[in-house]
Amino acid sequence: MVSMSDKNPDHKIIADYNGYDYKKEFWDNSGREYEDLADRMAIRKLLPDAMENFVDIAGGYGRLADEYISRAKKSTIFDYSKTELADAKKTYGDRINTKAGDIYALPFKDEEFDSLMMIRATHHFKDMPKVIEELYRILKPGGVAVIEVASKKTLPKMMRYWFKKSDINPFDRKPSYLKELEMYNYHPKYMESLFKNQGFKILRVLSVSNFRSAKLKKLFGVKNLTRMEKVAQPLLAPIRFAPSIYYKLEKPAK
Numbered sequence: 074m075v076s077m078s079d080k081n082p083d084h085k086i087i088a089d090y091n092g093y094d095y096k097k098e099f100w101d102n103s104g105r106e107y108e109d110l111a112d113r114m115a116i117r118k119l120l121p122d123a124m125e126n127f128v129d130i131a132g133g134y135g136r137l138a139d140e141y142i143s144r145a146k147k148s149t150i151f152d153y154s155k156t157e158l159a160d161a162k163k164t165y166g167d168r169i170n171t172k173a174g175d176i177y178a179l180p181f182k183d184e185e186f187d188s189l190m191m192i193r194a195t196h197h198f199k200d201m202p203k204v205i206e207e208l209y210r211i212l213k214p215g216g217v218a219v220i221e222v223a224s225k226k227t228l229p230k231m232m233r234y235w236f237k238k239s240d241i242n243p244f245d246r247k248p249s250y251l252k253e254l255e256m257y258n259y260h261p262k263y264m265e266s267l268f269k270n271q272g273f274k275i276l277r278v279l280s281v282s283n284f285r286s287a288k289l290k291k292l293f294g295v296k297n298l299t300r301m302e303k304v305a306q307p308l309l310a311p312i313r314f315a316p317s318i319y320y321k322l323e324k325p326a327k
């Protein structure tokens with residue numbers, strides 16, 4: 074993965090996956106089966122059962138495409154990386170459309186889609202108000218957006234802060250930037266005020282990947298953790314516990 078911020082510090086794209094085999098390097102045989110299942114569990118609950126025109130924003134190689142292809146009449150994956158999109162085409166052929174571009178200027182018409190999702194992407198984005206504005210723009214009134222947020226307010230981050238291993242305050246609502254990982258984390262309350270200011274209505278929240286820990290995976294095994302995750306996603310949503318907070322949003326009908 075090439076960091077665009079190395080090439081141009083002002084550029085808003087900070088993660089260029091062109092030439093990076095995200096599937097092979099990050100997901101295949103990586104011990105992340107639990108995280109993948111937790112994402113799928115949430116998406117199954119939040120995405121509408123029947124969709125007309127759907128877009129997976131920053132959808133990469135289409136890891137989650139089998140969760141929406143059968144629910145939508147037309148599905149598109151949008152991503153900056155042409156390498157990722159070519160992989161998606163290789164797997165799904167005519168069942169998926171692909172479109173390359175930059176999230177800050179989505180190459181789609183106003184109100185083009187009735188539904189969209191954006192999973193595991195917020196940590197790459199510096200200008201979140203612009204991202205949310207763009208997502209809102211391309212949705213039809215009455216349309217639904219499922220957005221996953223990389224939360225800064227997690228128990229491990231609190232522990233690191235309390236034990237002075239990190240000076241990032243997880244309770245501070247301002248976005249945080251993890252320099253070594255080149256990643257942004259967002260406070261759920263910050264994101265919720267962005268959603269509301271943009272005009273979105275929050276329909277449902279889930280706390281996802283609650284047990285993302287190598288130790289817990291070893292102790293309980295993926296099968297048991299997944300069972301616990303099923304209960305925890307709605308149960309822990311009110312306290313926004315997990316590193317991934319999922320939102321089901323609606324652009325109100327006119």
Ligand SMILES: C[S@@+](CC[C@H](N)C(=O)[O-])C[C@H]1O[C@@H](n2cnc3c(N)ncnc32)[C@H](O)[C@@H]1O
Binds near residue numbers: 134151
């Ligand atoms: C961690 S991957 C997530 C992929 C997919 N959503 C998933 O959950 O498997 C992040 C994706 O964001 C894309 N991305 C990063 N910056 C982008 C930008 N400015 N515009 C569009 N896509 C971007 C990357 O190319 C990459 O495919």
